[in-house]
Amino acid sequence: MSEPSPSSVPAHVAIIMDGNGRWAKQRGLPRLEGHRRGVEAVRTATYAARDLGVKMLTLYAFSVENWQRPPDEVGALMGLLELYLKRELATFVRDRVRLLTIGRTEDLPAGVQKHLRATIEETKQFTDYTLVLALNYGSRSEVVDAARAYAAAVAAGQEKLNDRSWATFNRYLSTATLPDPDLVIRTSGEKRVSNFLLLQAAYAEFVFTPVLWPDFTKADLAAALAEYAGRERRFGLTSEQLRPAPAAGIT
Ligand code: IPE
Ligand code: IPE
Ligand code: MG
Numbered sequence: 001m002s003e004p005s006p007s008s009v010p011a012h013v014a015i016i017m018d019g020n021g022r023w024a025k026q027r028g029l030p031r032l033e034g035h036r037r038g039v040e041a042v043r044t045a046t047y048a049a050r051d052l053g054v055k056m057l058t059l060y061a062f063s064v065e066n067w068q069r070p071p072d073e074v075g076a077l078m079g080l081l082e083l084y085l086k087r088e089l090a091t092f093v094r095d096r097v098r099l100l101t102i103g104r105t106e107d108l109p110a111g112v113q114k115h116l117r118a119t120i121e122e123t124k125q126f127t128d129y130t131l132v133l134a135l136n137y138g139s140r141s142e143v144v145d146a147a148r149a150y151a152a153a154v155a156a157g158q159e160k161l162n163d164r165s166w167a168t169f170n171r172y173l174s175t176a177t178l179p180d181p182d183l184v185i186r187t188s189g190e191k192r193v194s195n196f197l198l199l200q201a202a203y204a205e206f207v208f209t210p211v212l213w214p215d216f217t218k219a220d221l222a223a224a225l226a227e228y229a230g231r232e233r234r235f236g237l238t239s240e241q242l243r244p245a246p247a248a249g250i251t
Pocket of ligand 2: 018019061066190194
Protein backbone atom coordinates (compact mmCIF):
# COMPACT_ATOMS: atom_id res chain seq x y z
CA MET A 1 0.00 0.00 0.00
CA SER A 2 1.45 3.39 -0.93
CA GLU A 3 1.73 6.32 1.44
CA PRO A 4 -1.16 8.77 1.09
CA SER A 5 -0.28 11.87 -0.91
CA PRO A 6 -0.14 15.04 1.22
CA SER A 7 -3.48 16.34 -0.07
CA SER A 8 -5.22 13.14 0.95
CA VAL A 9 -4.06 13.39 4.55
CA PRO A 10 -6.97 14.34 6.83
CA ALA A 11 -6.33 17.71 8.49
CA HIS A 12 -8.40 16.80 11.54
CA VAL A 13 -8.52 13.27 12.94
CA ALA A 14 -10.74 12.39 15.89
CA ILE A 15 -10.32 9.15 17.83
CA ILE A 16 -12.72 7.29 20.09
CA MET A 17 -10.12 5.60 22.28
CA ASP A 18 -11.77 2.38 23.37
CA GLY A 19 -10.67 -0.97 24.76
CA ASN A 20 -8.52 -0.14 27.81
CA GLY A 21 -10.63 -2.35 30.07
CA ARG A 22 -10.58 -5.32 27.70
CA TRP A 23 -6.83 -4.94 27.19
CA ALA A 24 -6.34 -5.27 30.96
CA LYS A 25 -8.86 -8.11 31.32
CA GLN A 26 -7.10 -10.16 28.63
CA ARG A 27 -3.97 -9.97 30.77
CA GLY A 28 -5.63 -10.58 34.12
CA LEU A 29 -4.79 -7.01 35.17
CA PRO A 30 -6.98 -4.39 36.86
CA ARG A 31 -8.83 -2.00 34.50
CA LEU A 32 -6.68 0.83 35.82
CA GLU A 33 -3.62 -0.79 34.27
CA GLY A 34 -5.40 -0.63 30.91
CA HIS A 35 -6.03 3.07 31.42
CA ARG A 36 -2.37 3.61 32.36
CA ARG A 37 -1.28 1.95 29.14
CA GLY A 38 -3.95 3.96 27.37
CA VAL A 39 -2.16 7.15 28.42
CA GLU A 40 1.01 5.83 26.78
CA ALA A 41 -0.98 5.26 23.61
CA VAL A 42 -2.19 8.87 23.82
CA ARG A 43 1.44 10.04 23.82
CA THR A 44 2.25 7.82 20.87
CA ALA A 45 -0.78 8.95 18.86
CA THR A 46 -0.16 12.64 19.58
CA TYR A 47 3.24 12.57 17.90
CA ALA A 48 2.39 9.93 15.31
CA ALA A 49 -0.44 12.07 13.97
CA ARG A 50 1.81 15.08 13.64
CA ASP A 51 4.55 13.03 11.94
CA LEU A 52 1.99 11.80 9.44
CA GLY A 53 0.91 15.33 8.51
CA VAL A 54 -2.28 15.68 10.57
CA LYS A 55 -2.87 19.25 11.84
CA MET A 56 -5.41 18.55 14.57
CA LEU A 57 -6.07 15.47 16.71
CA THR A 58 -9.15 15.22 18.90
CA LEU A 59 -9.18 12.44 21.49
CA TYR A 60 -12.35 11.30 23.24
CA ALA A 61 -10.96 10.83 26.74
CA PHE A 62 -14.03 10.95 29.00
CA SER A 63 -17.71 11.07 28.08
CA VAL A 64 -20.57 12.55 30.10
CA GLU A 65 -21.81 8.96 30.45
CA ASN A 66 -18.50 7.76 31.89
CA TRP A 67 -19.34 9.36 35.28
CA GLN A 68 -21.68 6.41 35.79
CA ARG A 69 -18.78 3.95 35.98
CA PRO A 70 -17.78 2.64 39.44
CA PRO A 71 -16.54 5.57 41.57
CA ASP A 72 -13.11 3.96 42.00
CA GLU A 73 -12.61 3.87 38.24
CA VAL A 74 -13.83 7.45 37.76
CA GLY A 75 -11.48 8.61 40.52
CA ALA A 76 -8.56 6.72 39.00
CA LEU A 77 -9.27 8.17 35.54
CA MET A 78 -9.34 11.71 36.95
CA GLY A 79 -6.08 11.02 38.80
CA LEU A 80 -4.44 9.75 35.63
CA LEU A 81 -5.70 12.77 33.71
CA GLU A 82 -4.23 15.16 36.24
CA LEU A 83 -0.90 13.33 36.24
CA TYR A 84 -0.83 13.29 32.45
CA LEU A 85 -1.48 17.05 32.23
CA LYS A 86 1.14 17.79 34.88
CA ARG A 87 3.76 15.77 33.02
CA GLU A 88 2.86 16.90 29.53
CA LEU A 89 2.98 20.68 29.93
CA ALA A 90 6.76 21.01 29.43
CA THR A 91 6.67 18.55 26.52
CA PHE A 92 3.87 20.42 24.78
CA VAL A 93 5.74 23.71 25.12
CA ARG A 94 8.98 22.13 23.87
CA ASP A 95 7.26 20.42 20.94
CA ARG A 96 4.94 23.31 20.11
CA VAL A 97 1.68 21.40 20.64
CA ARG A 98 -1.35 23.59 21.29
CA LEU A 99 -3.83 22.09 23.75
CA LEU A 100 -7.57 22.72 23.61
CA THR A 101 -10.56 21.02 25.20
CA ILE A 102 -14.19 20.41 24.34
CA GLY A 103 -16.86 19.33 26.81
CA ARG A 104 -18.17 20.56 30.15
CA THR A 105 -14.72 20.95 31.73
CA GLU A 106 -16.18 23.10 34.50
CA ASP A 107 -17.49 19.89 36.12
CA LEU A 108 -14.04 18.24 36.26
CA PRO A 109 -12.09 18.11 39.56
CA ALA A 110 -10.41 21.42 40.49
CA GLY A 111 -6.90 19.97 40.14
CA VAL A 112 -7.59 18.83 36.58
CA GLN A 113 -9.09 22.21 35.70
CA LYS A 114 -6.06 24.02 37.09
CA HIS A 115 -3.64 22.02 34.90
CA LEU A 116 -5.89 22.37 31.89
CA ARG A 117 -6.02 26.15 32.24
CA ALA A 118 -2.25 26.38 32.65
CA THR A 119 -1.52 24.12 29.68
CA ILE A 120 -4.01 25.85 27.40
CA GLU A 121 -2.57 29.24 28.34
CA GLU A 122 1.07 28.18 27.88
CA THR A 123 0.48 26.61 24.48
CA LYS A 124 -2.00 29.05 22.94
CA GLN A 125 0.58 30.64 20.65
CA PHE A 126 1.29 27.40 18.74
CA THR A 127 -0.47 27.16 15.40
CA ASP A 128 1.06 24.19 13.56
CA TYR A 129 -0.48 21.34 15.50
CA THR A 130 -3.36 21.11 17.97
CA LEU A 131 -4.38 18.38 20.40
CA VAL A 132 -8.02 18.63 21.48
CA LEU A 133 -9.09 16.60 24.51
CA ALA A 134 -12.80 15.79 24.73
CA LEU A 135 -13.40 15.76 28.49
CA ASN A 136 -16.81 15.34 30.06
CA TYR A 137 -17.96 15.60 26.47
CA GLY A 138 -21.22 14.41 24.94
CA SER A 139 -22.86 15.67 21.77
CA ARG A 140 -26.31 15.86 23.31
CA SER A 141 -25.22 18.01 26.25
CA GLU A 142 -23.20 20.13 23.83
CA VAL A 143 -26.33 20.73 21.73
CA VAL A 144 -28.38 21.54 24.83
CA ASP A 145 -25.74 24.04 25.97
CA ALA A 146 -25.55 25.56 22.49
CA ALA A 147 -29.34 25.85 22.20
CA ARG A 148 -29.53 27.60 25.57
CA ALA A 149 -26.77 30.05 24.64
CA TYR A 150 -28.36 30.66 21.26
CA ALA A 151 -31.77 31.29 22.83
CA ALA A 152 -30.19 33.74 25.28
CA ALA A 153 -28.49 35.55 22.39
CA VAL A 154 -31.82 35.78 20.54
CA ALA A 155 -33.52 37.12 23.69
CA ALA A 156 -30.74 39.70 24.05
CA GLY A 157 -31.19 40.76 20.43
CA GLN A 158 -27.71 39.54 19.41
CA GLU A 159 -29.04 36.86 17.05
CA LYS A 160 -32.10 36.76 14.82
CA LEU A 161 -34.70 34.05 15.38
CA ASN A 162 -35.21 33.68 11.63
CA ASP A 163 -31.51 33.08 10.95
CA ARG A 164 -31.58 29.44 9.98
CA SER A 165 -27.93 29.07 8.99
CA TRP A 166 -25.76 26.29 10.30
CA ALA A 167 -22.80 28.70 10.41
CA THR A 168 -24.59 30.80 13.04
CA PHE A 169 -25.66 27.89 15.24
CA ASN A 170 -22.18 26.35 14.92
CA ARG A 171 -20.74 29.36 16.76
CA TYR A 172 -22.50 28.15 19.94
CA LEU A 173 -21.00 24.65 19.94
CA SER A 174 -17.87 23.92 21.98
CA THR A 175 -16.15 23.21 18.66
CA ALA A 176 -17.01 26.66 17.25
CA THR A 177 -13.42 27.53 16.39
CA LEU A 178 -12.41 24.07 15.20
CA PRO A 179 -12.67 22.55 11.74
CA ASP A 180 -14.92 19.50 11.42
CA PRO A 181 -13.12 16.16 11.72
CA ASP A 182 -12.25 14.61 8.35
CA LEU A 183 -11.70 11.17 9.82
CA VAL A 184 -13.11 9.50 12.94
CA ILE A 185 -11.35 6.36 14.16
CA ARG A 186 -12.74 3.99 16.78
CA THR A 187 -10.58 1.30 18.30
CA SER A 188 -11.56 -1.99 20.00
CA GLY A 189 -13.93 -3.27 17.32
CA GLU A 190 -17.04 -1.42 18.52
CA LYS A 191 -18.91 0.20 15.66
CA ARG A 192 -20.76 3.06 17.28
CA VAL A 193 -20.21 6.75 17.95
CA SER A 194 -21.19 6.88 21.65
CA ASN A 195 -22.35 10.51 21.65
CA PHE A 196 -19.14 11.84 20.04
CA LEU A 197 -19.13 14.78 17.60
CA LEU A 198 -22.48 13.76 16.13
CA LEU A 199 -22.98 17.05 14.28
CA GLN A 200 -19.35 17.78 13.48
CA ALA A 201 -18.83 14.34 11.95
CA ALA A 202 -21.73 14.82 9.55
CA TYR A 203 -19.39 14.29 6.58
CA ALA A 204 -16.44 12.60 8.29
CA GLU A 205 -15.11 9.27 7.10
CA PHE A 206 -15.18 6.49 9.70
CA VAL A 207 -12.56 3.81 10.25
CA PHE A 208 -13.16 1.05 12.78
CA THR A 209 -10.23 -1.06 13.91
CA PRO A 210 -10.24 -4.10 16.20
CA VAL A 211 -7.00 -2.94 17.85
CA LEU A 212 -7.49 -2.18 21.56
CA TRP A 213 -6.48 1.38 22.43
CA PRO A 214 -3.37 0.55 24.54
CA ASP A 215 -2.01 -1.40 21.54
CA PHE A 216 -2.70 1.38 19.01
CA THR A 217 0.55 2.31 17.24
CA LYS A 218 1.75 4.74 14.62
CA ALA A 219 1.41 1.92 12.07
CA ASP A 220 -2.28 1.52 13.00
CA LEU A 221 -2.81 5.24 12.54
CA ALA A 222 -0.98 5.14 9.21
CA ALA A 223 -3.25 2.27 8.12
CA ALA A 224 -6.35 4.30 9.00
CA LEU A 225 -4.99 7.28 7.05
CA ALA A 226 -4.30 5.02 4.06
CA GLU A 227 -7.90 3.79 4.20
CA TYR A 228 -9.09 7.39 4.33
CA ALA A 229 -6.91 8.28 1.33
CA GLY A 230 -8.70 5.64 -0.72
CA ARG A 231 -12.17 7.00 -0.01
CA GLU A 232 -14.05 9.46 -2.20
CA ARG A 233 -15.79 12.15 -0.13
CA ARG A 234 -18.74 13.31 -2.16
CA PHE A 235 -20.54 15.71 0.22
CA GLY A 236 -23.85 14.96 -1.48
CA LEU A 237 -22.55 15.41 -5.03
CA THR A 238 -22.00 12.79 -7.72
CA SER A 239 -18.66 11.25 -8.52
CA GLU A 240 -18.80 12.85 -11.98
CA GLN A 241 -19.27 16.31 -10.50
CA LEU A 242 -16.19 15.85 -8.38
CA ARG A 243 -14.06 14.33 -11.11
CA PRO A 244 -15.30 15.55 -14.49
CA ALA A 245 -14.23 13.40 -17.45
CA PRO A 246 -11.57 15.10 -19.61
CA ALA A 247 -13.15 17.14 -22.42
CA ALA A 248 -13.42 15.37 -25.80
CA GLY A 249 -10.45 15.90 -28.08
CA ILE A 250 -8.02 16.46 -25.28
CA THR A 251 -5.73 13.53 -24.76
C1 IPE B 1 -11.74 3.55 26.91
O1 IPE B 1 -11.58 2.23 27.36
C2 IPE B 1 -11.41 4.56 27.99
C3 IPE B 1 -12.57 5.31 28.48
C4 IPE B 1 -13.78 5.23 28.04
C5 IPE B 1 -12.31 6.25 29.56
P1 IPE B 1 -12.74 1.49 28.16
O2 IPE B 1 -12.50 1.70 29.62
O3 IPE B 1 -14.08 1.87 27.67
O4 IPE B 1 -12.41 -0.01 27.76
P2 IPE B 1 -13.45 -1.19 27.53
O5 IPE B 1 -14.46 -0.73 26.53
O6 IPE B 1 -14.06 -1.51 28.86
O7 IPE B 1 -12.59 -2.31 27.01
C1 IPE C 1 -16.59 6.00 24.50
O1 IPE C 1 -16.20 4.79 25.04
C2 IPE C 1 -16.11 7.13 25.37
C3 IPE C 1 -14.67 7.35 25.33
C4 IPE C 1 -13.81 6.75 24.56
C5 IPE C 1 -14.20 8.37 26.25
P1 IPE C 1 -17.17 3.96 25.99
O2 IPE C 1 -16.47 2.69 26.29
O3 IPE C 1 -17.57 4.79 27.17
O4 IPE C 1 -18.44 3.75 25.06
P2 IPE C 1 -19.57 2.63 25.08
O5 IPE C 1 -20.11 2.59 26.47
O6 IPE C 1 -18.91 1.35 24.71
O7 IPE C 1 -20.56 3.06 24.05
MG1 MG D 1 -15.31 1.11 26.26
